[in-house]
Amino acid sequence: MIRNQNLPIDEEQRQRIREAMENSISLAEITRKESVCRVIKYLLEDEPSLERYLTEMAATLTKQRRQIAYQVLIKSIFHDKKCSNLSIYPDRFLELLTSVVETERERQKTVFIAENHLQINIHSDVWKVYERYGDVLRLKTIDFLSIHSPSLRYEMKYYLRHMYEHAGKVNVPLYCCQYMALNGEWTNALLTRNRAQRKAAHEIYDFS
Numbered sequence: 001m002i003r004n005q006n007l008p009i010d011e012e013q014r015q016r017i018r019e020a021m022e023n024s025i026s027l028a029e030i031t032r033k034e035s036v037c038r039v040i041k042y043l044l045e046d047e048p049s050l051e052r053y054l055t056e057m058a059a060t061l062t063k064q065r066r067q068i069a070y071q072v073l074i075k076s077i078f079h080d081k082k083c084s085n086l087s088i089y090p091d092r093f094l095e096l097l098t099s100v101v102e103t104e105r106e107r108q109k110t111v112f113i114a115e116n117h118l119q120i121n122i123h124s125d126v127w128k129v130y131e132r133y134g135d136v137l138r139l140k141t142i143d144f145l146s147i148h149s150p151s152l153r154y155e156m157k158y159y160l161r162h163m164y165e166h167a168g169k170v171n172v173p174l175y176c177c178q179y180m181a182l183n184g185e186w187t188n189a190l191l192t193r194n195r196a197q198r199k200a201a202h203e204i205y206d207f208s
Contacts, residue, residue, distance in 0.1 A: 058103075
């Protein structure tokens with residue numbers, strides 16, 4: 001049950017908030033009992049600590065290769081969809097939030113591109129790579145499990161890794177065409193083999 005918003009947060013909850021901030025973890029456990037507005041009012045009593053906490057939570061999203069946005073950062077802190085409405089927050093909190101989000105967004109444009117090579121792993125069936133389109137980042141996911149044949153799956157991984165090493169990026173639209181073509185060839189090969197097996201079995205057991 002959430003307490004009256006007009007009452008100050010007690011010392012026990014204040015201590016829990018400080019510990020969560022020091023460890024860069026969400027405040028979800030606290031806001032299950034305290035209203036978000038009351039928690040933010042307390043956070044604004046120490047703006048440097050609040051800004052540091054927001055910055056660390058934003059950096060956590062980057063470590064997870066998740067693109068930052070206002071709602072994404074807010075949800076990572078409070079874990080509540082209802083908190084994504086920015087109109088409920090005080091102006092000063094929004095100023096700090098905006099500064100942190102915009103700073104981290106610029107950092108991600110460099111970090112995500114630089115770390116794409118870590119995704120190009122032959123032993124991984126899903127690659128998540130970022131590319132810049134003008135001033136924005138776009139996430140592209142390559143799911144190699146969409147290729148039915150395990151051997152063709154590995155061949156495609158080596159091919160795309162070769163392309164990345166020489167061109168610095170992976171052509172995802174081209175991959176979509178390639179995997180459909182490979183699946184078509186694989187299916188045709190299976191049908192041809194099955195027909196041959198049925199024909200051979202028929203010849204063996206046909207005594208007429």
